[in-house]
Amino acid sequence: MAFESLSEKFQSIFKKMKKEDKLTEANMTAAIKEIRIALLEADVNYKVVKAFTEDVKEKALGQDVLLKVNPSEMLIKICHDELVELLGADNTAINYAKGGPTVIMMVGLQGSGKTTTTGKIALLHKNKLNKKVLVAGLDVYRPAAIDQLGQIAEQVGVDFFQMGTDVDPVIIAEKAKEKAVAEHYDLLILDTAGRLQIDEKLMDELKNINKKVHPEEVLLLVDAMAGQDAVNVANVFNADLRLTGVVMSKLDGDAKGGAALSIKYLTGLPIKFAGVGEKMEALDIFYPDRMADRILGMGDIVSLVEKAQEVVDQKTAEREANKMMKGDFTLEDMLKQMKMIKKMGSISSIAKMIPGMPNITDEQQAKAEKELKIFEAIINSMTPYERRHPEILKYSQKNRIAKGCGLTNADINRVIRRFEQSKETMKQLNRYQKSGKFPNGGGFPGGK
DSSP states (O other), X not given: OTTHHHHHHHHHHHHHHTTOSSOOHHHHHHHHHHHHHHHHHTTOOHHHHHHHHHHHHHHHHTOSXXXXXXXXXXXXXXXXXXXXXXXXXXXXXXXXXXXXXXXXEEEOXXXXXXXXXXXXXXXXXXXXXXXXXXXXXXOTTOHHHHHHHHHHHHHHTOEEEOOOSSSOHHHHHXXXXXXXXXXXXXXXXXXOOXXXXXXXXXXXXXXXXXXXXXXXEEEXXXXXXXXXXXXXXXXXXXXXXXXXXXXXXXXTTTOOSHHHHHHHHHHOOOEEEEEOSSSTTOEEEOOHHHHHHHHTTOOOHXXXXXXXXXXXXXXXXXXXXXXXXXXXXXXXXHHHHHHHHHHHOOHHHHHTTSTTOOOOOHHHHHHXXXXXXXXXXXXXXXXXXXXXXXXXXXXXXXXXXXXXXXXOHHHHHHHHHHHHHHHHHHHHHHXXXXXXXXXXXXXXXXXX
């Protein structure tokens, strides 16, 4: 995940500051030096690094309450506020039209994933925002691009408009908007042609489309892996098209994060969407405050709750939670819970959203996912009655289950043992919660 290394370094800096009694010129200078190095190593533009560190130091040493506030907490708050400002503050919302369809014009270099991202934005608006969406194919230079967009539109369940490859893209855009208005669409997304390099012909075409349909949003797709090149591309497109924002792809990859932290300061363009995976659902509305939380190791509970709401309705969640708390759940219930968690994303991505959770290594994630697969295989090899009453399992039945899933009796015994331990733990927690008394040293927070 982008920012992972930067996040670890920020947390290390804050940990050192916890040992200080107050903020001073000396310890702030040392902390700022480490922050500067961390940002530069994350490929953040040096101008951005200079401005960020100067602002942080000025605000930290300018506080009147230094003696009353924990230095680490003060530094975290100042860095958080500055990161939010750097990432766009309140300037990342989509400018939706008050009457008629909102038009989003997608632009970018060829091969950047623009057509796929058009589909992702369409799906996000259809599923999360309940919008009626139309996508239009304007890339007449590559017939495969129009076909691809049509396939994606069908996949995500939105309507598709195209006029083939023999029509001027400006006319296609005009006709697409007429259809969107006449048929009361909420959103029209125009997938324009990209180029291997920026040229005058491309820009003239894009400018003409812009003048004809007057889109509310002109969004440039940039690759987080491109580093400072992303800023250069944005500046060139912005000079001719007056972009309204960018979509940052591959923020789930190994990008250092420098492009995301630099682009708003250097171009004035906020990030409006963030690509976080290859699946069509892997696109998020970009929230600067939530991203700042993640960078500083503060988690992102709001996004975690939203992801949970996407895979299960509230009544089902409450019912399942009550069963879990009472210890009145079966292996089937545990399997349901695991499947819901898998829909929310990888174990490491979920862990990053929980404040205070340590980073999960690739090795730990692989081990956890292997355990989940074993658990699922064993339960799927049981009969419905056995899943609800594992205590009835005899040696012969375990042999049958083991053969069915290609595992051993020892694996089955381990799964059942963990299941019983989980039930007992939840029953204890429920009793302690009702009484308001937690056992000292019992592993529960807030023991009395």
